Amino acid sequence: MPAFAVALAALSALVWGSADYCGGRATRLASAWAVTVRAQLAGAALLGAVVFLFPGTLYATDLAWGGAAGIAGIIGLVLLYQGLATGNAAVVAPVTAVTSAVVPMIVGLVSQRVPDVVPLAGAVCAVVAIGLVSVGPSAPDHATPVGPRVLVLALTSGALFGVFFVLLAQAHDDSGMWPLVGARVCSITVGLLFMARLGVSLRLPARTGAWVLAAGIGDVGANALYLLAARSGPLSVVAPVAALYPVATVLLALVVDRERIRPWQGVGLALAAAALVLTAI
Numbered sequence: 001m002p003a004f005a006v007a008l009a010a011l012s013a014l015v016w017g018s019a020d021y022c023g024g025r026a027t028r029l030a031s032a033w034a035v036t037v038r039a040q041l042a043g044a045a046l047l048g049a050v051v052f053l054f055p056g057t058l059y060a061t062d063l064a065w066g067g068a069a070g071i072a073g074i075i076g077l078v079l080l081y082q083g084l085a086t087g088n089a090a091v092v093a094p095v096t097a098v099t100s101a102v103v104p105m106i107v108g109l110v111s112q113r114v115p116d117v118v119p120l121a122g123a124v125c126a127v128v129a130i131g132l133v134s135v136g137p138s139a140p141d142h143a144t145p146v147g148p149r150v151l152v153l154a155l156t157s158g159a160l161f162g163v164f165f166v167l168l169a170q171a172h173d174d175s176g177m178w179p180l181v182g183a184r185v186c187s188i189t190v191g192l193l194f195m196a197r198l199g200v201s202l203r204l205p206a207r208t209g210a211w212v213l214a215a216g217i218g219d220v221g222a223n224a225l226y227l228l229a230a231r232s233g234p235l236s237v238v239a240p241v242a243a244l245y246p247v248a249t250v251l252l253a254l255v256v257d258r259e260r261i262r263p264w265q266g267v268g269l270a271l272a273a274a275a276l277v278l279t280a281i
Contacts, residue, residue: 005233012225017248019218042216056176066182069167076160083153099158101243108236122278132268
C-alpha cells in the first residue's frame with residue numbers, strides 16, 4: 001500500500017471536513033441549498049486551474065463517470081438534509097458517514113486485489129472511527145421517531161456518497177482532472193433544478209461570502225486529492241481513509257466553536273489516528 005496514497009486520501013479528508021465546516025457555518029445564516037450551489041459555483045474557477053495544473057486526456061467516458069458521480073453526490077446531499085430535518089442527527093449522521101465508507105470498501109474488495117491484512121485492518125478502523133466521530137447529541141423531544149423512513153434516508157444518502165467515491169475512481173489514470181469537470185457541471189445543474197422546484201433563491205447574506213468561498217474551494221481541492229489517491233492505491237483502503245472527513249469537522253468545531261468532544265467521539269479520533277498508521281504500513 002503506497003504511503004503517499006494514504007497521505008493523499010487523508011489530506012482529502014482533512015480538506016473535505018474543513019469545507020463541510022465552512023459550509024455549515026454559512027448555513028446558519030442562509031438556505032442550505034443556496035449555500036451548497038453557490039459553493040459549487042465558487043469552486044468552478046479553481047477547478048479550471050486544477051485541470052490546467054494536472055493535464056490529461058479528455059475521454060467522453062470519464063466525463064460521464066464524473067457526471068454520474070456529481071449527480072450521486074448532490075442527490076445524496078438532498079437526502080441527507082431530509083434526514084437531518086427529522087431531528088435525528090445522532091442517527092442520520094453516523095449511519096450516512098459509515099455507509100459512505102463501507103460501499104466503496106466492498107466494491108474495492110470485490111473488484112480489485114485484496115490488500116494486505118494490516119492496511120485492511122486500518123480501513124476497518126477508519127469505518128468504525130467515522131461512525132463514532134459522527135455521533136451527535138441525542139435527538140430532541142420534537143424529533144420524528146426513528147423509523148424505517150429515517151433509516152432509509154440515511155442509508156441511501158450514505159450509499160450515494162459511497163457511489164460518488166466509486167464512480168470517480170473508474171476514470172482513466174491519464175485523464176487528469178477532467179472527470180471533476182463532468183461532476184461539477186452535473187451537480188450544479190441538478191442543484192439548480194432542485195432550487196427552482198423548491199423556489200429557493202441563490203442570493204445569500206453578505207456575511208456568508210467568505211464561508212461559501214472557502215467551502216467551494218475546499219470541495220474542489222478535496223475532490224482532486226481523492227482522485228489522485230484513488231489512482232495510487234486500492235479503493236478498499238483509500239476510500240475509507242478519505243471518508244474520515246467528519247474528523248476534521250469535529251476538530252474545527254472543537255477549536256473554533258469551543259464545542260465539547262463527547263467520549264465516543266474521543267475514541268473515534270483515536271481510532272482514526274490508528275487507521276492512518278495501519279493503512280500507511
